[in-house]
Amino acid sequence: MYITVKNLSVGYEGEVVVGNINFTVNKGDYLCIVGENGSGKTTLMKTLLGLRKPMSGEIIMGDDLKRNEIGYLPQQTVVQKDFPASVREIVMSGFQGRCGLRPFYKKEEKEEALMNMERMGIKDLADKCYRDLSGGQQQRVLLARALCATRKVLLLDEPVSGLDPKVTVEMYQLIKELNNEGVTIIMISHDMEAASKYASHILHIGDKLFFGSRKGDEEAWINFLHI
Amino acid sequence: MDKLFTYLALPMVQYALIVGVLIALCSSLLGVTLVLKRFSFIGDGLSHVAFGAVAIASVINLTNKMVLVLPITIISAILLLWTGQNKKIKGDAAIAMISVGALAFGYLLINQFGTSANLSGDVCSTLFGSTSIITLKSSEVWLCLILSIIVIIIFILFYNKIFAVTFDENFARATGTRASAYNLLIAVIIAVIIVLAMNLVGSLLISALVIFPALSAMRIFKNFKQVTISSCIISVVCAFLGIIISIIAGTPVGSTIVVADVVGFLICSAVGMILKR
Ligand SMILES: Nc1ncnc2c1ncn2[C@@H]1O[C@H](COP(=O)(O)OP(=O)(O)O)[C@@H](O)[C@H]1O
Ligand SMILES: [Mg+2]
Numbered sequence: 001m002y003i004t005v006k007n008l009s010v011g012y013e014g015e016v017v018v019g020n021i022n023f024t025v026n027k028g029d030y031l032c033i034v035g036e037n038g039s040g041k042t043t044l045m046k047t048l049l050g051l052r053k054p055m056s057g058e059i060i061m062g063d064d065l066k067r068n069e070i071g072y073l074p075q076q077t078v079v080q081k082d083f084p085a086s087v088r089e090i091v092m093s094g095f096q097g098r099c100g101l102r103p104f105y106k107k108e109e110k111e112e113a114l115m116n117m118e119r120m121g122i123k124d125l126a127d128k129c130y131r132d133l134s135g136g137q138q139q140r141v142l143l144a145r146a147l148c149a150t151r152k153v154l155l156l157d158e159p160v161s162g163l164d165p166k167v168t169v170e171m172y173q174l175i176k177e178l179n180n181e182g183v184t185i186i187m188i189s190h191d192m193e194a195a196s197k198y199a200s201h202i203l204h205i206g207d208k209l210f211f212g213s214r215k216g217d218e219e220a221w222i223n224f225l226h227i
Numbered sequence: 228m229d230k231l232f233t234y235l236a237l238p239m240v241q242y243a244l245i246v247g248v249l250i251a252l253c254s255s256l257l258g259v260t261l262v263l264k265r266f267s268f269i270g271d272g273l274s275h276v277a278f279g280a281v282a283i284a285s286v287i288n289l290t291n292k293m294v295l296v297l298p299i300t301i302i303s304a305i306l307l308l309w310t311g312q313n314k315k316i317k318g319d320a321a322i323a324m325i326s327v328g329a330l331a332f333g334y335l336l337i338n339q340f341g342t343s344a345n346l347s348g349d350v351c352s353t354l355f356g357s358t359s360i361i362t363l364k365s366s367e368v369w370l371c372l373i374l375s376i377i378v379i380i381i382f383i384l385f386y387n388k389i390f391a392v393t394f395d396e397n398f399a400r401a402t403g404t405r406a407s408a409y410n411l412l413i414a415v416i417i418a419v420i421i422v423l424a425m426n427l428v429g430s431l432l433i434s435a436l437v438i439f440p441a442l443s444a445m446r447i448f449k450n451f452k453q454v455t456i457s458s459c460i461i462s463v464v465c466a467f468l469g470i471i472i473s474i475i476a477g478t479p480v481g482s483t484i485v486v487a488d489v490v491g492f493l494i495c496s497a498v499g500m501i502l503k504r
Contacts, residue, residue: 049401068403074395083263083394086450096391097403103384129449149402 001062008057010047023211030185032195032202039206041188068097071146073156088126094148116144136167156187196225234474242368249375251466254424255458256382258441260393269307272326273421276303278430279329282336291366297422304418354431428481439488446499465491
């Protein structure tokens with residue numbers, strides 16, 4: 001069991017956004033978190049990442065998963081948009097968590113970064129400026145950075161928002177391939193179709209809480225997808 | 228020209244040039260970080276705090292003012308960073324309060340207890356740095372040199388971390404980088420840079436010295452390393468030219484350097500626009 005969430009409530013300054021969340025994530029799972037806008041998906045993800053404290057309940061990490069072995073693809077922020085940074089610089093920064101106080105990157109890390117860029121199909125963009133890339137390319141850069149941070153668990157916050165349909169499909173396929181290679185995926189999306197197509201587990205938060213798996217209670221899974 | 232060479236032979240002027248160039252180098256280092264994070268407010272607020280601290284130092288007649296100004300500014304930087312994270316007091320409001328308060332307090336002090344005959348001249352040179360770079364005491368010159376070198380070394384050692392924390396603090400934090408520690412480090416370096424820069428251009432013009440070279444470099448270059456290196460070069464060239472011109476033309480050093488930075492920015496913007504086509 002990588003992550004066990006028990007009776008978790010998340011929120012801001014004493015105000016619970018969503019409570020009573022229970023779910024588990026195993027190695028190799030593909031969990032989709034779905035729910036209305038503003039239902040607290042991003043807040044939940046930030047709590048899982050340790051960026052916010054849980055209001056109550058607990059998050060238990062198991063199977064030797066350490067806090068800093070979770071990669072993260074954030075919803076894009078304004079700062080990033082006009083930041084002068086090359087693709088290579090951004091991807092390399094994924095290693096920072098394991099650097100500790102070491103000031104510079106190792107040769108192996110540079111090679112691994114190149115490999116991850118190749119894996120994401122952005123190797124020839126390595127020296128391009130991040131802000132000149134298309135939305136889909138930018139997401140691939142951030143995915144490559146997340147892969148530099150870890151190969152265990154990736155948390156993706158709406159990785160396809162703002163992408164056109166063709167690029168969206170490519171992005172979903174890329175994520176699925178990573179999952180097939182053994183990377184555990186936790187993805188926020190409000191695209192139920194994608195969730196039903198790719199996910200092994202679905203967590204719905206909001207008025208109605210649901211957690212189920214494709215291989216678990218088949219009736220509940222089908223009922224949920226057909227509402 | 229002759230006048231220039233006679234001046235350049237003076238040790239005092241040579242010190243001024245060396246110190247000026249080093250300070251300009253330091254102050255450009257964190258420009259990008261300041262521009263892209265809300266730290267630019269902190270920078271502005273701190274320069275006013277530094278002014279208040281100078282006022283205290285001159286009232287109690289310290290020979291080496293930096294001994295007092297440096298710790299006060301560093302502590303304020305830490306406090307400002309801390310209140311900025313505490314959502315209850317709005318960060319920007321806190322900074323505005325502190326900076327305007329420090330300015331008023333500083334002037335009040337100098338006005339009431341100042342011992343100098345030339346009061347408005349003193350205030351003016353603290354605000355705009357008119358001649359202070361040439362009149363630095365040798366102990367202050369040494370302190371400037373040592374601090375500049377420390378700042379440069381720390382910046383190089385923490386360059387990758389500063390990049391990671393500036394580009395995406397949440398990602399850095401989530402993947403195990405001690406972002407709060409590095410934010411603190413950045414705030415302390417900014418405080419040191421501000422105290423250094425104050426010697427060169429005075430407290431009101433510090434932001435210009437820190438931000439213009441970064442903005443200029445960002446017009447032309449598109450990755451963090453190039454922007455950092457070229458903003459250092461731009462800053463050093465502008466400071467050098469500014470000091471030389473101020474000697475030849477007898478203009479105030481600080482404002483001359485800042486005008487050189489502005490001209491540099493215009494040139495870089497033009498080059499940037501031509502390159503885009
Ligand atoms: N920094 C914040 N401080 C206070 N409330 C917030 C903050 N960020 C989001 N919220 C509130 O928390 C709720 C959930 O937001 P969020 O987790 O971003 O939703 P989602 O990602 O599901 O669209 C929203 O009602 C939002 O207004
Ligand atoms: Mg969200």
